[in-house]
Amino acid sequence: MTVVPGGPRCAVVVAGGSARRMGGVDKLALDVGGRPLLDHVLAAARPLCTTVVVVGPRRPTGVEAVTFTTEAEPGGGPVPAVAAGMASLAAGEGAELASPGSLVAVLAADLPLLTTTNLEALFAALGAPSAEAAAAVDDEGRLHPLLAVHRVCALAARLAGLAVDGPGLAGVAASQLLPPGTVAVAFDPAATLNVNRPEDLDRARSAMTAGS
Numbered sequence: 001m002t003v004v005p006g007g008p009r010c011a012v013v014v015a016g017g018s019a020r021r022m023g024g025v026d027k028l029a030l031d032v033g034g035r036p037l038l039d040h041v042l043a044a045a046r047p048l049c050t051t052v053v054v055v056g057p058r059r060p061t062g063v064e065a066v067t068f069t070t071e072a073e074p075g076g077g078p079v080p081a082v083a084a085g086m087a088s089l090a091a092g093e094g095a096e097l098a099s100p101g102s103l104v105a106v107l108a109a110d111l112p113l114l115t116t117t118n119l120e121a122l123f124a125a126l127g128a129p130s131a132e133a134a135a136a137v138d139d140e141g142r143l144h145p146l147l148a149v150h151r152v153c154a155l156a157a158r159l160a161g162l163a164v165d166g167p168g169l170a171g172v173a174a175s176q177l178l179p180p181g182t183v184a185v186a187f188d189p190a191a192t193l194n195v196n197r198p199e200d201l202d203r204a205r206s207a208m209t210a211g212s
Contacts, residue, residue: 007101009123011045012085013038014078014146015056015109016071027195029059032112033208037195039063040112045105047116048123053088055081056109067092076170078146082106082177083159083169086152097152104155106177108146110195112204118191122149125183133182139189143182145174147192154179 015028015038028038035043038054042063045052051067058068069088071080089097089104097104103123107114118136125134126149133155135148150158155177162176163169195201 007099007103008097009049009103009105010051010089010097010152011049011053011105011107012082012089013041013045013052013054013056013107013109014081014085015054015059016074016078016081026059027201028056028109030195030201032195032201032204035062036060037112037204038109041107041109041114042066044111044114044116044119045107048119049105051089051092053085054109055085055088073170076168077172078108078174079159079162079172079177080169082155083163086156086159089152100153102152103149104152105149106146106155107148108194111147111191111193112195113188113190113193113207114147115191118187119149121187122147122185125149125185126151128183131181131183132179133177134185135178135182136192137184137186137189138192143175143178143184144192145177146194148178148182150177 030037039062046063053067053069055069069084071084122134133148133150135143138144162172195204
């Protein structure tokens, strides 16, 4: 197992959105490999994280010790959702997360091929004290802002700065969550697959079948 640096580790899982490209169905409840789509991300994060907060409607899950919360005004996009998740963490794990080494994973909820090993690689990339965040490289060579790990203090400061620089966090691009100098982490590109369209769901299901 990878040696993971830092202090307490938590996760914020962004699980809002209307899934328009999936026909408006609750895609996170769809079956992928015998479990709901949402549960794959939760199962990947839970072994590494003391607390996992899902920002979105409460859904049934087979993963234990998961907390649900929502934004004050849902529908504003991933950045206000991350802020709501951070607020929930601060309320529940405030003293623990105040430690200088505390880390938080920021994850999209629709990453069915993500594994705990992938997340270990992201956490391990923050071994250098100067590194504020690490993000996965997606299959197009771009940093994935919703498959990333941050130092809690740095992410809190960045969210505060984004809120000050504009009328609010609604509509702010998720890429703005990543600070300059974010460490790029490359692993199996399949792990970065977001299920946004029916064809993505087919790819995920096929990968699960091939790997079983």
